[in-house]
Amino acid sequence: MIPADTALERVTQVPGIKGSLLISGSDGLVVAERLMDGIDGRAIAALAASLVQRLDRATNGAGMRAPTFVHLRGTGGSVLAAPGRGDLVLVAVATVDANLGLARVKMLDAVSQLA
């Protein structure tokens, strides 16, 4: 098991990751964060939580279990989300040239080991 800070540090070390945060999936509040200056953690938390909730409902509607990973890709970057145990969701913001594969692996590892 690892503490939240360690999980966030592992994710933000991936090239192209501008920051990561641990949020509460049900209310979109920040639990812990490690973000570059100028990035609004509260906005990311609220938006990511809302999007993950919607996708969770859609996935359930398709007869599947809750998402294990979500990737929203924009023309200028990405938001990645890895729902964990309970209500926690590990979220990362990535640049357009980030190593998304590595970020995904690190996030899934980290979220599975969260204390």
Added chain:
Amino acid sequence: MTDDIKTLTARLAQEPSSLAFLELGEALRRRGQLEAAYKVARGGLSRYPTLADAHDLMARILGDQGDLAGAFDAWADALRFDPMRIGALKGIAFLYFRAGDVPAALEHLRRASEIDPDDPTIPQAIERVASGPSPAAKPGAARAAPDASATPLEAPPQGAHTNGDHGTMLVDGKGLRLHGTLRGPSDEDVGDRVAAELAGVSREAARTSRLLGLGTWEAIAVESPEGNLFLVPPTPETLLLTVRDASLPLARLGLIAERAAREAREWLARHG
């Protein structure tokens, strides 16, 4: 055994955790020792499952062995771990070209060109692909294809649109199904239920992208233990959902979804 292969084999034996397997696997492949190359690559992949170079190597070997679906999957995995991997983009472009899907081939080559505008082989490949039929349709012209792998590819990738297919569905902004079907675990049609849940997703994705400075949203990939969902907006007012088994690599699902989005735009133009 040639000297370089001997040297590389010795180096790998000395340091099994080194990356020498990449050179050794490639050397064996080039000499046509495909079974040995495959074993070396598989061993390397077991140690470095997230290394794009290893998946790229495996793709070239599988291509040489004639396992085109396997090569496609391996290149898709390489892109998953390194979305800017030019060899994988060119390889997939080649497979699409072989399959006769020129637009998809061009799309991947153009993406490769954006990543490395100084690579002179990419515009040459784009020119060749844009100007002629696929080598699959023109026997004996295999070398006219983008030479990403220099492999004797014989047939289009198999099963690219059938593996674990749960369905593809076009939804409007109000959560109503426009076209397509989506099957649940018991093969029941869950399209309307899922469409209703997707009503606000496009708006939410657009809002998230805009507020976080991510530009225009292009796609959402959702992984679940039972399957992967891929959402793309063919138009600003519609959403296309493609669902496949979790065993299908997500990057490959993305390729399928991109193609489906093109078809959806055409369908909307005809029926809109």
